[in-house]
Structures are given as structure tokens and as C-alpha cells.
Amino acid sequence: MASRALQRLWGWSCSAPGALPLEHRRSYEVVAQTFVLASLGHLLFACVLIGLQIPLLIVLNLACVATNTAALMLHRRLQLHRAMTVKLSATLLLITSSVWLIGPDAGFEYYFFLLLCEMLISDMAARYKIVMSATVGSVALATLLMAPHSTPWMLEAEAFREDIRLTNLVMVFLILGLILWRLHAITERCEHHFRRDATHDYLTTVLNRRAIFHEADMLWQQGRDFTLLLLDADHFKQVNDTHGHTAGDEVLRHLAYIVRAALREGDRLGRVGGEEFLIVLPDSTRGEVLSVATRIRRCLADQPCRMEALTLSVTFSMGMATAQEATSLQTLIDMADRRLYRAKSAGRDQLVMSDLEIIGPAAMS
Structure with a gap:
């Protein structure tokens, strides 16, 4: 029963609206699933941070869950650029805050590359991608150059530095792997639909x-x-x-x-x-x-x-x-x-x- 409810929720969250042309469905579903996977990642990371007792980052991760949910709602209304901008802005704030609080060598800088990957696989206009890529790159460069290399929190918890870095590395690879896996699965399904539509009569479903x-x-x-x-x-x-x-x-x-x-x-x-x-x-x-x-x-x-x-x-x-x-x-x-x-x-x-x-x-x- 719970499994069926989760499947319906996943389908509702990630399935493209019927009015969306087939050529845009792949990108729509990939980005929608990215929002959902990112929310799950933030929830998981919030649990890790509870153990490390970093209240501000716990709050920021939970705020990102809410922001991703809002972005998904905008995405479902086909406000694609606004949804991506909301998601990127909230995640940039979280990454920057994490680097400043914990230091630039704790692995939070890896998420800048994940953000670029998420945006580049989307179906946004080229101009939007260029502007947002430049924004992400500028924020990443400024954060890494200006962030303090030692913080009061890290001086008290030096032993956790390597654990946090490894956790971030595993999380980035896990999320990136999930995104690429879903991208492959969705692409295969869309290619099947393209081939079917190219060879079959739309009215009778026999060969054209x-x-x-x-x-x-x-x-x-x-x-x-x-x-x-x-x-x-x-x-x-x-x-x-x-x-x-x-x-x-x-x-x-x-x-x-x-x-x-x-x-x-x-x-x-x-x-x-x-x-x-x-x-x-x-x-x-x-x-x-x-x-x-x-x-x-x-x-x-x-x-x-x-x-x-x-x-x-x-x-x-x-x-x-x-x-x-x-x-x-x-x-x-x-x-x-x-x-x-x-x-x-x-x-x-x-x-x-x-x-x-x-x-x-x-x-x-």
C-alpha cells in the first residue's frame, strides 16, 4: 500500500504534463527527478549534520528541501527557468555557507560541479545556461578564494574534517550517479516513443x-x-x-x-x-x-x-x-x-x- 502510494507520488512529481511536446519531455522529467533526488539528498545530509551538531547547516539543508519542493511546483507549471533559478540560488547559498562555516577543504566545493552538471543537462536556452554557468563559476571562485581556511568550529572538531570530506565526496558521486542513471532510463524511454511515433500511424497504431x-x-x-x-x-x-x-x-x-x-x-x-x-x-x-x-x-x-x-x-x-x-x-x-x-x-x-x-x-x- 505504502509502496503504491510512493509510486503514485513519484509519478505525479516527475511525469511530464500531457500538453508538453514529446521532444521536451526527456529534459522535463530529468530536471523534475533531479529536484526530487536533491531533496532526498538534503534530508539525508541533514541527518548526518544532526550527528555532527551543526545547527545552521541543518536549518539550511531543510530550507533547501522546501526550496526544491517550491521549484518542483514551478516546474510542473512549466515555469522552467524560474524553477531552476530558485533551486540554484538556494543551493549556492547552502554551499557557500557550508564552505565559510567549515572550511574550503571539507568537500563542500564538490557541489559546485554538481550544480553545473544539473543545469547543463536541462533543456534551458543556451543564453540562460551561459549566464547561470558564469554565476555558479563566479560564486565558486569567490567562495574558495575568500573563505577562511580555519574556523572556530573546525578547530574544535578537527577529527571530523576527513569524515565530512569523504561524506561529501560519496554524496556527490551518489547523486551524480542517480542523475545519470535516470537520464539514461528516461532517454531510452523517450527514444522508444520517438521510434514508435516515427513508424506508426497515430490513429490506428498500425505501421504508417x-x-x-x-x-x-x-x-x-x-x-x-x-x-x-x-x-x-x-x-x-x-x-x-x-x-x-x-x-x-x-x-x-x-x-x-x-x-x-x-x-x-x-x-x-x-x-x-x-x-x-x-x-x-x-x-x-x-x-x-x-x-x-x-x-x-x-x-x-x-x-x-x-x-x-x-x-x-x-x-x-x-x-x-x-x-x-x-x-x-x-x-x-x-x-x-x-x-x-x-x-x-x-x-x-x-x-x-x-x-x-x-x-x-x-x-x-
């Missing part, structure tokens, strides 16, 4: 025109036997004209679902036009193609597209062409297209398997 033709081209280049089955929804324009494009979109999704369910394992389906679909069937016999076409027709007859107050029965005209019939892939595609339109001319709801063979509805029942 370029991707399905690429599948056919690969089979052609490999010299394999395969069959193209080109399908066109009959009277689809009437669906749009009579019932609207929303109904038309629902019909297309239904058609894609029916066709995909009727295919063999290894067959590929793509949408190549408004209401046209192309099936690539590798290593298929005439009987197997006819069996696929028959399953599609039967499923369409048994499962019409049902909407709230509307049921629409749609049929396909189909044109088939095999790789052995053509001398080039384009010739093969043109052959399937020509046979498809012959099926439509012959009365629709037909399968034209060759220039001499038309399979009508009765034969596919």
Missing part, C-alpha cells in the same frame, strides 16, 4: 506508410517470397459524410483491430492512405493469403463497428500480388493497387487474387 513499405522493401532486397494484400474500406466516404469524421476515425480504428487480429504471426499491417491498409505476408502460399482474407471478411461481418447509438458494417475490397509476379517492388505495389480497384469496380467486397481470378463474398463466407 513509410514503415510498411520499408518492411516490403527489406523482404524484396532479401529475395524472399512474400505477398502484398492491399485493402480499401468500401463506401468509407459515406461514413464521414453521413456520420462525421469522429465516426470515421472510430471505424478506422475498428478496421485496424479486426485486420490485426486476423493475421498470422509474422505478417505486418500498415495504413497507407485514408482508408487503405497494406498487409505484407512473408513466405505465404495462395491458400494462406485466401485464409487471411476470409478471416478478415468473416470478422467484419460478425463484429461490425458499434458506437453509442450507431452500428456500422464495413467491408473491404482487396487486391493481391505476389513477389514472383513482378520485376521490381514498385511494379508489385502497382499490381496490387490495380487489382484492388478492379475489385471495387466489380462490385466491392471482393478479392482479386490475379488478373484472371476474382473471389466474391460467397466464396469467402
Whole structure:
């Protein structure tokens, strides 16, 4: 139960808003998770400082937790520059105070480099990155040059100096490792989404025109036997004209679902036009193609597209062409297209398997 609640909280904190374009989601999620990880790091370090009894730094670390939370809220409202500025300002104050209180050789100076890393992996404008990098660099240089090398606190706790330095070093490597790990995971997920969107039709989720033709081209280049089955929804324009494009979109999704369910394992389906679909069937016999076409027709007859107050029965005209019939892939595609339109001319709801063979509805029942 607690685990599920934490997962929901993590998802709410770090997931990009739906309105954010996909190309900006990676950076958004990386920065959001950086805010969360930094807050956890400050909490952890506050516990260490309680043991070392440094009240001011405990308060500053807890203040940074509150500041990171505020920055995350600004980030969720897509006020990205303001969120990063708030986070950097609070952390710079904490680092500078730590160096001045404990000394420049206790490892707090490592966090300046971590700040630069966090900012540079963000999706901020180049000008903003340059200005903030110069600011961080200037503050770091001034702090290290002007901070006292011995402080009253350190004179009383010299034995803790090496422990604090090692703690800071471990914390920096831990946070940096977590950030890079999350950056890799988020990048992999976003790349997967990019590849899916580049190769799939947004409405029906089947392959798009370029991707399905690429599948056919690969089979052609490999010299394999395969069959193209080109399908066109009959009277689809009437669906749009009579019932609207929303109904038309629902019909297309239904058609894609029916066709995909009727295919063999290894067959590929793509949408190549408004209401046209192309099936690539590798290593298929005439009987197997006819069996696929028959399953599609039967499923369409048994499962019409049902909407709230509307049921629409749609049929396909189909044109088939095999790789052995053509001398080039384009010739093969043109052959399937020509046979498809012959099926439509012959009365629709037909399968034209060759220039001499038309399979009508009765034969596919």
C-alpha cells in the first residue's frame, strides 16, 4: 500500500504534463527527478549534520528541501527557468555557507560541479545556461578564494574534517550517479516513443506508410517470397459524410483491430492512405493469403463497428500480388493497387487474387 502510494507520488512529481511536446519531455522529467533526488539528498545530509551538531547547516539543508519542493511546483507549471533559478540560488547559498562555516577543504566545493552538471543537462536556452554557468563559476571562485581556511568550529572538531570530506565526496558521486542513471532510463524511454511515433500511424497504431513499405522493401532486397494484400474500406466516404469524421476515425480504428487480429504471426499491417491498409505476408502460399482474407471478411461481418447509438458494417475490397509476379517492388505495389480497384469496380467486397481470378463474398463466407 505504502509502496503504491510512493509510486503514485513519484509519478505525479516527475511525469511530464500531457500538453508538453514529446521532444521536451526527456529534459522535463530529468530536471523534475533531479529536484526530487536533491531533496532526498538534503534530508539525508541533514541527518548526518544532526550527528555532527551543526545547527545552521541543518536549518539550511531543510530550507533547501522546501526550496526544491517550491521549484518542483514551478516546474510542473512549466515555469522552467524560474524553477531552476530558485533551486540554484538556494543551493549556492547552502554551499557557500557550508564552505565559510567549515572550511574550503571539507568537500563542500564538490557541489559546485554538481550544480553545473544539473543545469547543463536541462533543456534551458543556451543564453540562460551561459549566464547561470558564469554565476555558479563566479560564486565558486569567490567562495574558495575568500573563505577562511580555519574556523572556530573546525578547530574544535578537527577529527571530523576527513569524515565530512569523504561524506561529501560519496554524496556527490551518489547523486551524480542517480542523475545519470535516470537520464539514461528516461532517454531510452523517450527514444522508444520517438521510434514508435516515427513508424506508426497515430490513429490506428498500425505501421504508417513509410514503415510498411520499408518492411516490403527489406523482404524484396532479401529475395524472399512474400505477398502484398492491399485493402480499401468500401463506401468509407459515406461514413464521414453521413456520420462525421469522429465516426470515421472510430471505424478506422475498428478496421485496424479486426485486420490485426486476423493475421498470422509474422505478417505486418500498415495504413497507407485514408482508408487503405497494406498487409505484407512473408513466405505465404495462395491458400494462406485466401485464409487471411476470409478471416478478415468473416470478422467484419460478425463484429461490425458499434458506437453509442450507431452500428456500422464495413467491408473491404482487396487486391493481391505476389513477389514472383513482378520485376521490381514498385511494379508489385502497382499490381496490387490495380487489382484492388478492379475489385471495387466489380462490385466491392471482393478479392482479386490475379488478373484472371476474382473471389466474391460467397466464396469467402
